[in-house]
Amino acid sequence: MDTVRKLVPFLWAVFGVVMYLSALPHAVVEKSRYERLFTIPANMLQVVSGQFKEVAADLSFLEALTYLGGTKTQADTNRYLAVQYEWVYNSLRNSVVLDPYFQDPYLLMNSALVWDRYKIEDVVPLMAKGADVRTLDSLLPYFVGFNYYYFLDKTELSINYLKLASKRSGGVPFYDTLAARIAYKANKTELGIAYLEQQIHQAELEGRLYSIEPLKSRLAVLKGIRKIESVVEVYQKLFLKLPETIDELVSLRMLDEIPKDDLGGRYYLDSQGKVRSTKDMK
DSSP states (O other), X not given: OHHHHHHHHHHHHHHHHHHHHHTOTTSEEOSSSOEEOOOOOHHHHHHHHGGGHHHHHHHHHHHHHHHXXXXXXXXXXXXXXXXXXXXXXXXXXXXXXXXXXXXXXXXXXXXXXXXXXXXXXXXXXXXXXXXXHOTTOSHHHHHHHHHHHHTTOOHHHHHHHXXXXXXXXXXXXXXXXXXXXXXTTOOHHHHHHHHHHHHHHHHHHHXXXXXXXXXXXXHHHHHHHHHHHHHHHHHHHHHSSOOSOHHHHHHTTSSSSOOOOTXXXXXXXXXXXXXXXXXXXX
């Protein structure tokens, strides 16, 4: 017992050093504009944190949140650098590996990584594991269900998680409606608008103000896209073809003006007549 007591200060010191290192987003800053970011692997953190895994999970999450709040995106792309996304991803992954019941890291993944499509094939299944573990949570399976359909085109998984969200919530109609619309291949832009509006509302109710502004910008982009899409649909019915440019819709006075892109890009029609934005989260 005396030996164990003597080891406690040493173990705490090791734990403190490891967490300090893992919390250094600027461990090495090169002279160029690129950063080399460092995180401790999750399996190592599990060993050194011992019975304090939840504390380590909290620290990993808070460092990612603080970093995102204090780091500017690139002016030309409205995005972070790949190494910055990677550091945030590793920090949030560490957090949920250490404490899979901790909800906030999953929600931050959803707003900071999923909508910027960073490692989405890894992030969504990671969120799905969290939804499976958090058996009383209806919000996380709802996000997972939407993401599987909207970003990964996995309709069956999407519907399964939306049904799970509905079951856990006691039958919230929105979840069932969304699942039904997905089953019938509803317009993706409309689904995205409905989803973001619900996500913003939920974030406001829960006081997660850090996630609201980025979501509002993305919502504005989708609403601008949908406004143009509606006019394109009318044009196609009238002329039995697709317009070549959005300016053509304005010149015909079918569209008053081209909507403003809140992310600083511009809307255009691709070769299939789909409405896109140069900064439309792709």
